[in-house]
Amino acid sequence: GQNIDQPTEMTATEGAIVQINCTYQTSGFNGLFWYQQHAGEAPTFLSYNVLDGLEEKGRFSSFLSRSKGYSYLLLKELQMKDSASYLCAVHDTPLVFGKGTRLSVIA
Amino acid sequence: DAMVIQNPRYQVTQFGKPVTLSCSQTLNHNVMYWYQQKSSQAPKLLFHYYDKDFNNEADTPDNFQSRRPNTSFCFLDIRSPGLGDAAMYLCATSRPGLSETQYFGPGTRLLVL
Numbered sequence: 001g002q003n004i005d006q007p008t009e010m011t012a013t014e015g016a017i018v019q020i021n022c023t024y025q026t027s028g029f030n031g032l033f034w035y036q037q038h039a040g041e042a043p044t045f046l047s048y049n050v051l052d053g054l055e056e057k058g059r060f061s062s063f064l065s066r067s068k069g070y071s072y073l074l075l076k077e078l079q080m081k082d083s084a085s086y087l088c089a090v091h092d093t094p095l096v097f098g099k100g101t102r103l104s105v106i107a
Numbered sequence: 108d109a110m111v112i113q114n115p116r117y118q119v120t121q122f123g124k125p126v127t128l129s130c131s132q133t134l135n136h137n138v139m140y141w142y143q144q145k146s147s148q149a150p151k152l153l154f155h156y157y158d159k160d161f162n163n164e165a166d167t168p169d170n171f172q173s174r175r176p177n178t179s180f181c182f183l184d185i186r187s188p189g190l191g192d193a194a195m196y197l198c199a200t201s202r203p204g205l206s207e208t209q210y211f212g213p214g215t216r217l218l219v220l
Contacts, residue, residue, distance in 0.1 A: 004149075030207075040195075040216070042197055042211035042214045045209075045210065087149065087150075094152055095152070095209060097149035099147070099149045
């Protein structure tokens with residue numbers, strides 16, 4: 001079976017750091033994506049991990065541990081515009097999405 | 108700019124009245140996907156094309172059909188929309204390779220009256 005778990009909602013303060021976790025159990029694995037989706041809009045690509053470790057891209061970083069079936073997205077220096085849903089997706093030909101984590105950034 | 112375009116952005120149809128959603132891309136990607144996304148849910152893959160090869164997900168209802176007349180265009184046909192088909196429909200593209208990152212269009216929000 002295929003199962004991707006991430007928290008439903010999170011709240012964090014502007015300027016802070018937040019970590020969004022994702023655990024997965026899939027029959028195959030060719031990499032893990034994180035997408036950002038603002039309300040009523042399409043998902044936009046944030047990051048891709050295929051090897052274990054941390055990938056840093058500006059304020060956003062993504063970590064992968066394949067042996068643990070675990071990933072996280074780290075957002076630093078939070079801004080109000082970061083309020084969105086964050087989707088974890090496993091590339092298992094094709095892509096399998098989690099339900100997303102709705103992040104609210106408050107002042 | 109290379110992109111994925113979906114038209115219309117909002118579509119209102121009547122219960123049982125056929126509707127077609129369109130997607131075009133200037134990325135020249137081989138693979139095109141159609142997803143259905145309902146509120147607070149994950150995007151659900153309906154089908155995808157690898158070039159002209161059509162791949163239907165096992166649980167995609169027969170009510171949903173697709174056409175890809177050429178590399179750039181792909182259509183989603185809903186033959187008899189029901190109230191439960193109201194959703195955001197997302198088109199995405201990718202190029203085969205190591206990561207196969209999918210690039211999404213802005214989506215079409217379908218309302219069924």
